[in-house]
Amino acid sequence: MRWDELDKEACSVARTVSVIGDRWTLLVLRECFLRVRRFEEFQTRLGITRHLLADRLRKLVKAGVLQKVAYQDRPKRYEYRLTDRGLDLHPLMMAIVHWGDTHMAGRRGRPLLHRHKACGQDFDPVTVCSQCGEPVDARGVHVHPGPGAPRMARA
Amino acid sequence: MRWDELDKEACSVARTVSVIGDRWTLLVLRECFLRVRRFEEFQTRLGITRHLLADRLRKLVKAGVLQKVAYQDRPKRYEYRLTDRGLDLHPLMMAIVHWGDTHMAGRRGRPLLHRHKACGQDFDPVTVCSQCGEPVDARGVHVHPGPGAPRMARA
DNA sequence: GTCGTGGGTTCCAATTTGGAACTTGCTTCA
DNA sequence: TGAAGCAAGTTCCAAATTGGAACCCACGAC
Numbered sequence: 001m002r003w004d005e006l007d008k009e010a011c012s013v014a015r016t017v018s019v020i021g022d023r024w025t026l027l028v029l030r031e032c033f034l035r036v037r038r039f040e041e042f043q044t045r046l047g048i049t050r051h052l053l054a055d056r057l058r059k060l061v062k063a064g065v066l067q068k069v070a071y072q073d074r075p076k077r078y079e080y081r082l083t084d085r086g087l088d089l090h091p092l093m094m095a096i097v098h099w100g101d102t103h104m105a106g107r108r109g110r111p112l113l114h115r116h117k118a119c120g121q122d123f124d125p126v127t128v129c130s131q132c133g134e135p136v137d138a139r140g141v142h143v144h145p146g147p148g149a150p151r152m153a154r155a
Numbered sequence: 156m157r158w159d160e161l162d163k164e165a166c167s168v169a170r171t172v173s174v175i176g177d178r179w180t181l182l183v184l185r186e187c188f189l190r191v192r193r194f195e196e197f198q199t200r201l202g203i204t205r206h207l208l209a210d211r212l213r214k215l216v217k218a219g220v221l222q223k224v225a226y227q228d229r230p231k232r233y234e235y236r237l238t239d240r241g242l243d244l245h246p247l248m249m250a251i252v253h254w255g256d257t258h259m260a261g262r263r264g265r266p267l268l269h270r271h272k273a274c275g276q277d278f279d280p281v282t283v284c285s286q287c288g289e290p291v292d293a294r295g296v297h298v299h300p301g302p303g304a305p306r307m308a309r310a
Numbered sequence: 311g312t313c314g315t316g317g318g319t320t321c322c323a324a325t326t327t328g329g330a331a332c333t334t335g336c337t338t339c340a
Numbered sequence: 341t342g343a344a345g346c347a348a349g350t351t352c353c354a355a356a357t358t359g360g361a362a363c364c365c366a367c368g369a370c
Contacts (some may be wrong), residue, residue, distance in 0.1 A: 006178070010266045012255025013248070019259075020251075023161070030168040034298065039348050049328055054349060064258075073337040077347060082293075085258055090293035091282040092250040093168070094207040096175075099247055100167025103219075103240055104174075109190040109302035111165045117295045119287035126285050127246040132274035133281075138237075138245035140272050143189065147264035194317050204359055209318060230366045232316060 007082065010150045019063045020089070024056050026096070033068065033093055037079035065089065080125055094125040165305040174218045175244070179203055180211050181251070186243065187221065188248055192234035193250065249280040 007018035020026060027046055036042055042051055057080055060066040065086040068078040082089075094114070101110040101124075113122045129136050162173035175181060183199055191197055198208055212235055215221040220241040223233040235246075249269070256265040256279070268277045284291050 003178070010261070011185070012252045012259065012266060013253075014182065015259035016207040016251045016255035017178055017181045021176075021181050022179040023158070023172055026172045026176050027169065030166070033293065040346085043348095045251060049327090049330090050349065051351085052327070072347095075337090075347075086295045088254060088257065090291075090296075091280070092247070092254055094282055094291070094296075095247040095250045096171045097167045099243060100169075100171035103245065104162070104167065104170035106165070106303055111167060111301055111303040111305070112298055113301040114301060115297040116258065116284040116286060116289075116291060117297055118289055119284060121284075121286040123287075123291070125246070125282045125291060126288075127249055127280045127281050129271040129276075130279040130281050131271060131276040132278075134271075134273055136245075136249070136271060136278070136280060137282070139243045141245075141249075142270040142272055144268055144270060146266055146268040148261055148266040150266070195315085198317095204361090205318065206320085206360090207358070227316095230316075230368090 010148060016073075016092075019060075019065065020092070022056070024052055025060065028053070028056050029065075029086075029089060029093065032080070032082050035082055042080075058084075091125065091127075095127070098125050128129065140146065165303060174215075174220065175247070177211070179207055180215065182212050183208070183215065184241075184244060184248065187235070187237050188245065192236055194235075197235075215241075234247075246280065246282075250282070253280050 003018065006014050006021075009015065020029065024046070024153055027048070028042060031042055031045060036045060039053065039057070040049075042048070043050055044055075046053070048056075057066065061068055061080070066080045066082050069081055070080050071077055097112070097114075105111075114124075115121065116123045127136050128134060158173065161176075162170050164170065175184065179201070182203070185196060186197055186200060188285070191200060194205075194208065197212075199204055201208070203211075212221065216223060218236070219238055221235045222238050224236055226232055226234050244283070252269075254268070260266075269279075270276065271278045282291050283289060
């Protein structure tokens, strides 16, 4: 299986991974959520090679996660902003950060804190069930085939 | 920056990405959550080369996400199971699946459904604030440096 | 003793990365 | 008028990683 076949799999994990399943892409997205928008700034902050950065930004734009917005003419200059589709990756980012905070934090504690503007407090993300509102964990979930399952449903 | 420097960054995203920020690793984990445990079964289901599979499983074991458990002697055979640390990746997996379901589903709909055993209904994961219990989205969160921030706090 | 099975390892070619220099359009400063 | 700077890329090449396929080993079954 190659990158370009991945998004054709009948699996939402595979399809999401085809967009974000890459080290640099995830780090670029981290910066996007920290309000970084310009090529040079991504490059300096991440230490990624310009070549790869251009490639990853291009792919994210093609995937509809970022959009190029001109912020000046003569010479034309663009910046990259999260689209609504990109903003929807927020729970995924929070889940990544939270796992890192929980399992990989150094002895000095977590590098960043997240404050919920609505209640004013620093918080952790909690995943709950959309139906009953109770927290969900791995053992409390049963997976079964949906309408888009391949004929030989996996699992 | 190279793979082996990534886990030293003072950033929970970078540190998590150093463990799971790889296409095959995420697909291996998908299978783990679908109760796949054995080398051959991973290999057949994923179409990954045996070489890479061995490498990714080794790395996941080293990261404490999976553990090797002997399921027979003579000849010794092992299977790979999620540890508690691995099970904690469940919200992350759910977030990946949910984004794919929302933004990448084919016209036939989502491939898999998730049933919450506690309430018996198919559900979507919702990310809420651990303090007030209300849903959280990108625009409602303010990020600020925590105790583990580098001296020049990023953002 | 030959076949099958599970869990790997080895080898090599093809692809992807990393690093550094070069390009393009336009502005500013001397 | 010319030199220098800036943002956003692109080009080139060496080094690392992947994909594909074959090979290995311990055992058990036929």
